[in-house]
């Protein structure tokens with residue numbers, strides 16, 4: 548029988564959409580998890596249900612400052628992920644990708660931990676190759692509004708590989724494509740959450756361009772499974788490796804599916820395409836299939852149904868986090884403040900319209 552080894556695992560960005568699901572899965576697998584988050588876009592509500600678990604700890608900390616902890620593995624997810632959030636403070640976005648990565652890589656180097664970077668399909672920019680394989684070098688604008696994120700993530704990948712070559716640390720780089728599911732931010736301007744909220748409110752569904760541009764959407768459970776498989780893969784598999792769902796869907800098809808699944812009466816309304824918005828984005832996942840035995844399994848309609856259920860609960864104030872019991876004093880004391888975090892951007896941003 549395979550001997551189970553409990554590991555100490557750090558998840559930066561652990562109170563965010565993907566981070567909270569990752570913490571949940573790692574705890575369910577029996578590991579000891581420390582979430583590090585400054586609540587810039589994440590929220591304690593996402594992990595409220597984990598605070599009573601003695602193997603879970605939450606540290607309020609900004610990764611652009613160094614931190615000293617003992618751990619076996621680090622998942623580096625800290626970074627705002629949607630244009631409305633990362634463009635709100637572009638300098639901080641570059642900082643979290645560059646300084647934040649240097650700090651977490653420095654920690655990994657000091658204590659000999661394995662470290663995984665949550666990179667992104669945005670490193671391919673507006674791609675000239677479809678679907679995008681990992682060896683495609685991308686077509687990125689270095690001076691545009693999205694560059695703080697795209698170039699920040701590209702620089703983070705460079706740092707990971709330089710630490711690997713120069714200091715022989717154990718690295719993994721995942722290039723994550725559009726992922727959706729419960730706990731997505733309701734006001735982050737991402738297409739899935741926007742369409743669902745507009746449909747549930749019977750408001751017009753805003754589709755940019757003529758709606759024929761395509762995206763591929765991966766359900767969050769599949770993505771988390773891919774991240775964990777990559778972290779547990781043999782030392783020599785560094786990546787970068789694409790994780791996403793190769794099933795392409797046009798924005799019009801997505802809008803129609805959301806309308807049907809919500810039973811909405813919303814009309815579809817076309818608006819001009821924003822600058823730097825890629826026409827197509829589709830992962831080539833052959834490397835992940837071959838080396839990780841990974842493929843997404845949750846069909847779009849099933850994932851949408853689960854996500855719609857979450858947003859329905861959110862609108863009626865019955866979201867799981869809203870229902871979660873208030874933490875006891877002992878649970879609340881799991882939270883340690885090392886440095887004051889940045890104010891959550893939701894408080895300062897106007898409600899925005901969908902970006903694809």
Ligand SMILES: NC(=O)c1ccc[n+]([C@@H]2O[C@H](COP(=O)([O-])OP(=O)(O)OC[C@H]3O[C@@H](n4cnc5c(N)ncnc54)[C@H](O)[C@@H]3O)[C@@H](O)[C@H]2O)c1
Pocket residue numbers: 559560561562563564565566583584585586587588589590608609610611623624625626627628629643647665666667668722723724725726727
């Ligand atoms: N969701 C996607 O479709 C997607 C696609 C590609 C890549 N990614 C990457 O995955 C990661 C997680 O994305 P997400 O969708 O969960 O976004 P998210 O905004 O929900 O999560 C990011 C988390 O990082 C935290 N954070 C931000 N800056 C920080 C800092 N300086 N110090 C500590 N914590 C900080 C935020 O508070 C938040 O909890 C990001 O790195 C993102 O770039 C996500």
